[in-house]
Amino acid sequence: MNHAAPYKNCSTMNTASELKAVTRALRKCSYCGFAPTDTHKLRKCRGCLAAPTYCSKDCQRADWRIHKPSCRALSKQPGFADMSLDTSAHTLGYPNPDELLKSVSAFIASHDWALRTAIRAYAVLTHGVGLDDHPRDQILLCRLARAPSTNAGKERNPAQGFKFVELRYCHIESWVHGGLGGAEDPRLKEAFERGLQVADEQHRSRAHEDGCKHYLGMRVAAFTIDGVSAAPVQFIPLYHIDPDIAPPPVRGDVRVALEDLLEFCTRSISGGQFVLRRLFAPSREIGPWVAVPGRYVRMQQNWVWEPIFDDWEDYESGRVEYPALSVALVGLRTPPALSMFLFRSLWIHLC
Template sequence: MATAYYSQPAAANYYTAPTSQPHKQRGYRVCDQCGAVENPSATRFRLCGGCMTTQYCSQDCQKLHWGSHKPICQHTASQLSGVKQQPMSSGYPDENLAKCLRKFTSAHTTLLGWAGFQALQLKRLPANIRQNALLIELNPRNHADSHRRFSVAGTHVVPRSYIRDPLVVADIQRREERCRQSGGIGTAVIIIQCGSVSQVMPVEVDPPSKISWDTRDDWASVLHHFVESGRTDFKPISTTSRGTYYG
C-alpha cells in the first residue's frame, strides 16, 4: 500500500468531526489483561485508578491483573504522592500537578499515541521503536477544564535511555514482549512532562503491514492545534485498499 501525503491538515476532523467509524487496530489502548484493542466509538477502556497508566476493557480484567500489576502500580502511586504538594499554578492552589497531567494524558490518548507513531517514523523505520521515544514538554496554564490546563512547549525525539526508573523500564519491556508475541513490532514510548513531573505512556504497535495510519510530517502542528483548542476528538487518516477512513 502506498503512503499517502496530503497538503491539508493531518486529520479529517481537524475542523469537523469524522462521520465514519474508526477502525479497530493497535495504536488505541490495549487491555493489559486480555489484550483486547479499544474501540473508542463503542466503549472507552478504564484506567487503573492508582497509576492512571494501565488500561482494562472491564472490571473483571482489572481484578485478574492486579497480582502482576500491583508492584508497578504502587511504585507509580508513591512517586505521584511525592509531588503532591506541587501546585500546577497559582490559579489552582488545590490542584495537583501530577493529577492534572494524568487527566490530560487520558483525555488526549489517541492524539498522543498518534504523535508518537509519527515522530518515531514507525511506518518507515519500525526499528526506531526500540531505540527512541517521543518527549512532549508542556507548560501549565489556567483553565477550568482539566484537559486544557497545559500547552505544548516543545517536542523532542529522545533515546529510550531517557527513562531511568527500573520498574517503569521493566513494565515497558513486559508490554513489548506481549506485543511481539502477538505479532506486533513493540511498544512506542511517549513521555509527557511538565517541569519535574512526567507521565510515561506506552503504546503497543502493529507491524507496518497492518498499520493503516498515513505517514504525516506535520504531526507536531496537529498536536499543537488539538491541545491548544482543547479538542479531544482527534482521529487520524487511514488509507486502505477499501478507501480512506478516519480513526
C-alpha cells in the same frame, strides 16, 4: 466480565485498546473501556496516585500485571509524594498531587488520538518509515505545559488543562536516571523497566494468538509537564510494514501531508477547543482510521465527547462551520482527511 463483546464481529483488530479509544465517555474502565452508568459505577485503585478505574474485579485483576509496576512506584504511602509533587501541585494551582496527576491523566486521555498520531508522525518524519530501524534505546518526550487559564474543580474541561510545547528524542538511560525531566528515584526506574517488559510480553502474546507476524516491539513515549517531577509513560506497539503493501516514500507531498497532520494535531491539543477522535473502532472491513473533531460536554457526572460532524465532507462543503477548527487549519496545505489517510497507509499490517 467482558463489555467489549458487542464489537466482537467487527474484526480481530478491535482489541481492548481500540475499544477504549472510541468509548466517548472520558471516565471508563482502564481495561475494557466500559463507561459507567447510573446502576454500574466504576471502582478505582486506591493504593496509588495513578488511580486507574475498573468496571469489575475481573478487569482489575486482568490489568494488574500492567498496572502493578506503576502502582508501586506511585504509591500513596509516604515517600513518593513527598519527593516534590506536593510543591509542583501547589505551584500549578492544585490542592495536592492526587488532583494534579488526575488532571494530567484526564488531559492525555482526552487527546489520546491526537497525541498518539503526533508521536507516530514525528517518529516517521525523524527516522523514516522503516520502523525496525528506529532507535530502541531512545524515548520520545512529549513536553506539555500548564495552560494559562483553566477552570478549577470538577467543571474543569479535561481537554483544556495543558498545552503542547514540543516533541524530541532522548536516551532512555538519561531519562530513567533523572535527566531531561525524569525523576531520579530507583522505584521509577524499576517501574519503567518492568512496565516495558510486561507490556511487550502481553502484546507479543496477543499478536501470536491473532496470527500476527509483524509485531516489532514497544517504543516508549513520556509526557513531561513543565514544573512537574513525575511523568506518565505510554508504551506504543510498532509493526513491520507488510511487504505486499509498499507504503509511499516519505518525501514530497507525503512528507508535507505528515508535517501538516503533526501540526494540526498539536494545534488541537494546545487550543483545547476541539478534540480529535475516531467515531468507532477500525477494522479490516469497515475502517475508518480518520478522526473527526468534537467537544467534551458534561453529562451525568462524566465528560462525554460529542462530534461536531461525522464526515469531513460536511465541513469542507460548508454545511458545518466551526471557527476554532477554521483557525487551526490556517496555513495547512493538506486536507485533514487526506493527511490522515496517507498517514495510516504507512502503518498497515494485515493481522
